[in-house]
Amino acid sequence: MARAVVVTSGGLDSTTALYWAIEKGYEAFPITFDYGQIARAEIRCAEAVSKRLNLPWKLVDLGGLAGIYAGATSLVDRSLEITREFSKAIIVPFRNAILLSAAVAYASSIGAAHVLYGAHASDAENYPDCREEFVKAMEKAARLGTGSGIYIEAPLISMRKSEVIRLGTRLGVPYELTWSCYRDGDAHCGVCESCENRKRAFAEAGVSDPTEYLG
Template sequence: MSQKVVVIYSGGMDSFTVLNKALQQGLDVSALSFNYGQRHVKELDVAANVCKSLEIPHKIVDITAINSLLAGSSLTDDIDIPEGHYEQESMKSTVVPNRNMILLSLAIGYAVSENAQAVYYGAHSGDHAIYPDCRPEFVRQMNVVSKLANYDPVEVVAPYLDVDKNAILADGLKMGLDYSNTWTCYNGRDKACGKCGACIERLEAFAANEQSDPLSYE
C-alpha cells in the first residue's frame, strides 16, 4: 500500500513539480489549494484543471476571511505589485504575514483527518532570502512541531528546499512535465506581466535550461 500524502498545490511551477514528483514516486496524493485573497487567484483555476486531468482528489479551501488579520502584502492588499528581481528590497512587499505556517497547519490537520503520513510543499532556495517561511530552519522546526501536535505524526517535506527554481524546472523537464499548465505571475491578468519577481525568476529558469516558456507574456 503506497504512502498517503497531502501536497499543498498553488498552481505555480514549484508546487506543480512537487505534485508530479510525488505522483511519479508512487505516492497516494491528495492536493490542497487555498484561496487566501491573492490577486493572482487565476492560479487556482490552473490547479483545478491539472488535478482534474490527473484524476486526483483536490480541495480548494476559502480562507479569505483571515485577510483582515494579514494586512500589508501587495499580493492581498490594494498595493501595487513591485517590478524587479527578488533580490530587490521592494519585493518584501509580496510577503504575506505567516502565510506558510497557516497553510501548513491547515494541511497538517487535513493530513491527520485523511490518515496521510506527510505534507509536501514547494519551498526552495531561491525563496530563502525574501520569504522567512521558506527557509530550511523554518521547515525543520515546522516538521518537529507537526510531529508533536497530533497523536499520528505528520512529516513536513519540501523536496526542493536546497535547490533553486532552475533545478526544479530541470527536474520537471526530465519528468516530461508541461509547464503551460502552471501560473506564476503575481498579477492575475490574462497574460503574465514578465516584470514581477515571480515572472523574472521563472523566465530566468527557462533561459538557464535553454527552453522557451510556454506561457504568453504582455
C-alpha cells in the first residue's frame, strides 16, 4: 500500500482530501501545522478526525512563523480586522509552500511517495498557491530537493467548493468535525469571509449544513 502524507488543517477541504486518499487505497499520514493561527479549533478538528479514522496524526509546531506574519495577516495578528469579504489581510503569505515543504520532509522520513493537500478551484482566483501551476512547480522543487520521484497532488483542484462537499458527503466526511471560521471558539462566527464561503458552498451543493453558526 502506497503511503501518502496529507496536509490537514481541520477544514472541510483538507478533510475531504484525507478521505479521498483513504478511498483511493493510500496508507494516510495526516499532518497538521501550528503556525500561530488564531483559530485553534482548526487543530482540534484535525486531531478529532484523525482519531476517528485511527490514523497516526502528527502536529508540527511552526509557531515561530507568527513573528513573520505579524502585521501581514488577520489569521495570525489579532490587531488586524477579520473581514466579511475577501481582502489581502486574510492571506497567509506563501503558507502552502512552507507547509508542503515540511510535509515533503516528513514524507521522505517515512518513505511516503505522495504528499496531498486540499487546494480547490474556488480558491484559485485569490490564492496563487492553490493553482495547478503552483502544484507542478512545488512537485518539481521537491523532486530536485530530495532526489526522489515524490508526487505533490491536489486531488480537488478542478472542483468548486460545493463539488468538494458533494464528494465528501459521498465519502462520509463528518463535516460537523471540520472548522472553517477565521475566529476561534466552540461555534463558527458565521460572518467572516470563510464562514460565508462555507454557508454558500453547502447551499450550492444542496447538502444540509451541520455547522453551528453564531451569526
